[in-house]
Amino acid sequence: MHSTIPRVKTPNATVRRTSSPRKRYNTLMGYLFISPWLIGFFIFTFLPIIVSLVLAFTSYDILSSPRWVGLANFQQMWSDRRYWNAVRTTFLYVFTSVPLRLIFALAVAMLMNGAYRLVGLYRAIYYVPSLVGGSVAVAVMWRQLFGESGAINLGLSLLGVDGPNWLGNPRTVLIPIIILAVWQFGSPMLIFLAGLKQIPQELYEAASIDGAGGWRQFRSITLPMLSPVIFFNLVMQLISGFLVFTQGLIIAPGGGPLQRALFYSVYLYEKGFAQSQMGYASAMAWVLLIIIGFFTILVFKTSDNWVFYDSKEDA
Numbered sequence: 339m340h341s342t343i344p345r346v347k348t349p350n351a352t353v354r355r356t357s358s359p360r361k362r363y364n365t366l367m368g369y370l371f372i373s374p375w376l377i378g379f380f381i382f383t384f385l386p387i388i389v390s391l392v393l394a395f396t397s398y399d400i401l402s403s404p405r406w407v408g409l410a411n412f413q414q415m416w417s418d419r420r421y422w423n424a425v426r427t428t429f430l431y432v433f434t435s436v437p438l439r440l441i442f443a444l445a446v447a448m449l450m451n452g453a454y455r456l457v458g459l460y461r462a463i464y465y466v467p468s469l470v471g472g473s474v475a476v477a478v479m480w481r482q483l484f485g486e487s488g489a490i491n492l493g494l495s496l497l498g499v500d501g502p503n504w505l506g507n508p509r510t511v512l513i514p515i516i517i518l519a520v521w522q523f524g525s526p527m528l529i530f531l532a533g534l535k536q537i538p539q540e541l542y543e544a545a546s547i548d549g550a551g552g553w554r555q556f557r558s559i560t561l562p563m564l565s566p567v568i569f570f571n572l573v574m575q576l577i578s579g580f581l582v583f584t585q586g587l588i589i590a591p592g593g594g595p596l597q598r599a600l601f602y603s604v605y606l607y608e609k610g611f612a613q614s615q616m617g618y619a620s621a622m623a624w625v626l627l628i629i630i631g632f633f634t635i636l637v638f639k640t641s642d643n644w645v646f647y648d649s650k651e652d653a
Contacts, residue, residue, distance in 0.1 A: 394621040399614040411621035421622070423597045424605040431512065431601065432579035435519035440571055443523040447530035448560075461531070468524030476518075477588035481505065484514040484589075511594040515585050526571040533567030534560070565645045573637055580630050583607070602626055 369376075394411060396404035415421050450461050470476050483489050484504040491501030504510050537560065545555045561568075586593075586601035593600030606626070610619030 390620040390623055393617050394624050396617045397615075398617040398620075400616055401614070404617065407617070411618045412625070414618065415621070415625065420593075420597060420600065420605060423593075424600045424602045427512070427593075427598065427600055428580060428582070428602040431516060431519075431582060432576065435516045436572070436575045436579045438516070438520045439523050439575060440526060440568070442520050443526040443571070444530050444564075444568075446523065447527045447534060450527070450531055451534045461528070465524035465528060467522045474584060474588055477585050480514060480518050480585075481589045505590060506595060508594070508596040508598040511590050511599045515582075515589055515599060518585055518589075519579070519582075526575060529567055529571055530564070533564045537563045562646045566647060569637070569641050569645045573634055576633055576637065577630055580626065580633075 393404060395406060395408055397407045397410070398404040446464060450457055450464070454460075467476075485491075486503045486506060488504075490504070494501040502510050504514050541559050541563070542555055545559060550558065581603055582601050583603040586599055586604045587607070590599035593604070602622070603626075606619050606622045609615045609622065
């Protein structure tokens with residue numbers, strides 16, 4: 339005799355059949371809710387990117403139809419002296435202002451990391467410059483401050499120092515713009531402050547018991563534990579540094595004396611909208627994208643040597 343085992347019906351198949359329409363419904367609703375963003379992204383971001391890529395290989399003056407020229411725009415860059423001047427100025431600005439801003443932001447974040455009186459108010463005050471960072475009003479104010487008869491030189495004269503013509507001297511025209519970038523340290527400061535709050539205080543207490551001083555604790559505890567935050571701030575500030583525009587356009591119009599403050603984005607704007615060479619400007623934009631991508635990848639590739647995560651330590 340063959341014994342038969344009664345089959346118990348499992349609700350899996352039924353659940354699959356009943357949950358599949360609901361899952362499709364939820365997916366459809368999800369796409370419906372994000373559709374305004376998707377439409378805006380495709381119309382105002384994705385399509386302009388594709389159009390600019392096509393225009394990079396054309397000669398286009400906005401008023402007439404684009405004319406295909408192949409790699410002529412990219413070849414023209416090699417002999418464009420103003421282009422290379424803009425590249426040199428932008429590199430000098432980025433590799434000077436970004437480290438100074440991060441160092442200053444970290445120093446202020448460590449000062450604000452204590453339970454001092456009115457510390458919350460101080461944090462808000464220090465963050466204000468970042469809120470108005472790229473505005474035209476701030477750039478105009480900065481230009482007035484560093485003018486030949488501005489408040490900076492007036493203050494130096496009270497100390498018996500003859501201030502230079504900051505914006506009229508090719509050796510000093512870039513200094514006010516770098517100082518402006520360092521002054522706008524609020525955003526990385528808050529990120530550093532959030533990272534400092536996550537460092538266990540037991541590590542500092544143990545280090546103090548072992549006789550480690552403040553500098554040793556900073557090198558052995560603060561920097562390694564804060565390295566992921568430093569990495570994030572470095573990437574974000576590096577990208578924003580290459581895209582500097584308003585400060586150079588307003589503070590040093592035309593690139594300043596001897597074009598020493600001609601930034602890449604400003605020269606791109608001049609080529610595209612002032613001289614109506616939209617094809618050349620599009621090619622410049624894609625070269626800038628490659629430059630930013632190169633340095634971003636470089637930071638990512640070297641991060642394994644100095645960025646430490648808890649998961650690595652647990653492994």
